[in-house]
Every structure is written in structure tokens, then in C-alpha cells.
Amino acid sequence: MSDFFQTRLARHQKRMMRYMRYVFNDHFVLVCLFLVGGVGFYYSNLLKTLPENFSIGGGIVALVWLVSLYIGNFVTLAEPADMVFLLPKEQEMGAYFKRSFVYSCLFPFFLLVLICGFLMPLLVISAGFQFGEFVWFLLMLWSLKYSQLHVQRYGIYQVSQSNKRMSQLIWLGMAAIILFISVYTFSWLGAILGLLQAVVFTMYLKRLSVGLDWEEMINKEQNRLHRLYQFINLFTDVPEITATVKRRKYLDGFLNRIPLQHKQTYLYLYARRMIRGSEFSGLYLRLVAIGSLFLYFLDSLWFSVGLGVVFIYLIGFQLIPLYNQFHYMVLTQLYPVPTSQKGQAVQSLIGFLLLAAALIFGLFAAIGLKNLQETGISLGSYLVVAFVFTKLYIPMRIKKMVD
Incomplete structure (x- = not known):
């Protein structure tokens, strides 16, 4: 099943690369460079105007990090036909999900590096941290995202909606507490708490996961792809998405x-x-x-x-x-x-x-x-x-x- 996921991933990436050349055209790249430069310039000037004891800076960073942890979903590449053809292989899907989980980590982990690096100057100015503590903050964010992906993975199993919501709320509460502790106390403490939280969530949710909810898994993957195709559709026609018509x-x-x-x-x-x-x-x-x-x-x-x-x-x-x-x-x-x-x-x-x-x-x-x-x-x-x-x-x- 591991090789099967790799085959699907190669097909998916080939399709995405075909679309990306239309998305990242010369005009879009030029506009992105302009926006990044402008935002960087404005952000730099804003930091110079902040008072010395800007205590709420840490809270702002913690909130932005908390929101950024929701970027990136658990990728299964499941298709509607899997409900019939892969059902006999359900017991062997563990190897499939291991590969899919690793792939799901790549994009959000890379994005968290950029977001963490972007907000470090604000932490240095407002909370007195050193730039070298970037490693501890990044380790904390990676750990929290790792556990959040396990929460998403837990959602494709046959468990009650109340249990799914409860796991999401518990993760959200723990993540918020860890983030605020890290920005208002010690960066290394946040990293340690993040790692502990990731271990607890991983072990506990794996023990509760019993039986795949194929319909839920397929619906979530189709919704994820639909959002991705909606973004691509801003730049070129996408056969996989159909526009709706309203009377208005x-x-x-x-x-x-x-x-x-x-x-x-x-x-x-x-x-x-x-x-x-x-x-x-x-x-x-x-x-x-x-x-x-x-x-x-x-x-x-x-x-x-x-x-x-x-x-x-x-x-x-x-x-x-x-x-x-x-x-x-x-x-x-x-x-x-x-x-x-x-x-x-x-x-x-x-x-x-x-x-x-x-x-x-x-x-x-x-x-x-x-x-x-x-x-x-x-x-x-x-x-x-x-x-x-x-x-x-x-x-x-x-x-x-x-x-």
C-alpha cells in the first residue's frame, strides 16, 4: 500500500505541476515580489515605531501562530471508487497513511518556518527574546502542527462527532496555552510542552481509532481538492471544478x-x-x-x-x-x-x-x-x-x- 500511495502521489503531483506553470506566471511572480517587498518595508517601519515595553506583541504573535497552525490538511488522495475497491484492503491501510502523513507535513512545516521567521523580529523587540531562540519556537510549532494533523487523521475513523469535536477543542486549548506560555516565559519550555503534547495526542488518538469511515475520508479529500482547484481556477480553467450559476x-x-x-x-x-x-x-x-x-x-x-x-x-x-x-x-x-x-x-x-x-x-x-x-x-x-x-x-x- 505504500507503493500504491506513491503512485497516486506521482499522478497528483504531475497534475499540479501542469497547473502551477499557469499560476506562477511572470505577472503573478512580479506581483508577489512587489507585495512581499512592500509588506516587508511596511513591517520594518512599524517595528521601529513600537514602544520599548510593547507587552501585547507576544500575544499578537501567539494568536497569529495559532491561526497559522490550521494551514495544511491531512492528505489522503482518496477517490470515490476507493469505497468499493480498497475496502478489502482496509487492514493494510496503515502503511498508506504513514506515507500520506509524511507528505501532509511537508507544506505546513515549510510554511511555519517562514511565518516563525517573519514574526521573530516582533518577539525580539516586544518580549526580549534572542534570534537564536528561533529554533525552539519552530520546534514547538512543528510539534503542535504534528499533533493537529493527528487530530485530522482521527476524524476519518468511525468515531462519534462529539469525540471528534472534543479532540479538536482539547487540541486548540492546549495549543493556545503552550503558545502563550512560550512567548511570555521561556522558548525552550514551549518546545518541551509542544513535544509532550504531540506524543500524548499521537498515542491516545491512535488507540481510539477503530475502523475507517470511508465516506467521511473521501468527502474530506474531495473538499480539500475543491479548495485547491478554486485557487488554481483564478489563473486558468480547471476541468475538475464547475462554476455554479445563480439567478440574482x-x-x-x-x-x-x-x-x-x-x-x-x-x-x-x-x-x-x-x-x-x-x-x-x-x-x-x-x-x-x-x-x-x-x-x-x-x-x-x-x-x-x-x-x-x-x-x-x-x-x-x-x-x-x-x-x-x-x-x-x-x-x-x-x-x-x-x-x-x-x-x-x-x-x-x-x-x-x-x-x-x-x-x-x-x-x-x-x-x-x-x-x-x-x-x-x-x-x-x-x-x-x-x-x-x-x-x-x-x-x-x-x-x-x-x-
């Missing part, structure tokens, strides 16, 4: 404003797809909400301008695939409408959406900056980028897609 009658007023004319055929179709499909509308609303939230808390003009410009670019870039939404519909190919109308329609629709996003960003930037002149510069920058993106970048991008 309250938005019919926007569609009614489009003239029912021959030259507006594709604009109406794209606008209808945007409003009633959850794929692009959800993407647009999420990016606008996240960008607005960031701008609300920023009081630096150039950082506010840079971040707003990045989000406007991201919104426009992610909406360009609208162009191919009706590419495989036979009826649209029978329309007596020139193909050039598609590009013009997409350009008009994205231009309107970017204009709306720029105005919303300008409003939240005004709240954060609290200065009329700086607000005008920010809003003007957003509008210029939206105009340039719509008039220059979109036609160039569509031409590449057609060629």
Missing part, C-alpha cells in the same frame, strides 16, 4: 441598461456571465474586498498607491479569460456578429469593472490617508492604471490569445 434577479437592472442592439450582443452575454456566474463575480468581489481592507489600514501615500495599482492590475488580469467563455458554444458561432465584437465587449466590460474598483479603492484610501491631496493622487493613479490597462493591455492580450 436583483442585478437585472445592470443588464437592462445594455441596449438590445445587434452591436451589443457579446457585451450582453459577457455581462450576464459575469453577473450570474459565481466564478468571475466571486473573484472580482474578493479582490475588491481584500484590496479595500488593505487600503483602509494604510497611511503611507506611495504604499497605498502601489498596493491599489497592483490590485487593479490583478483584477483586470484575472478577468481577461472572460473572452473565451463562449468560445465552444455552437450558437454563438452561428450569430451573424463579427468576431471583433468579442474583444470590444470584453474591453468595455472590464473597463467598467476596473473603473468601479478604482473608485472604491479611492474611497478606502481616503479613509486611510486622511489627506485630501494624497487621496487625489491615489485616486488619479488608480484611474490612470485602469485606463491604460483597458485601452492598451487588454487588446494586446486578446490578440495573443487569438493568435
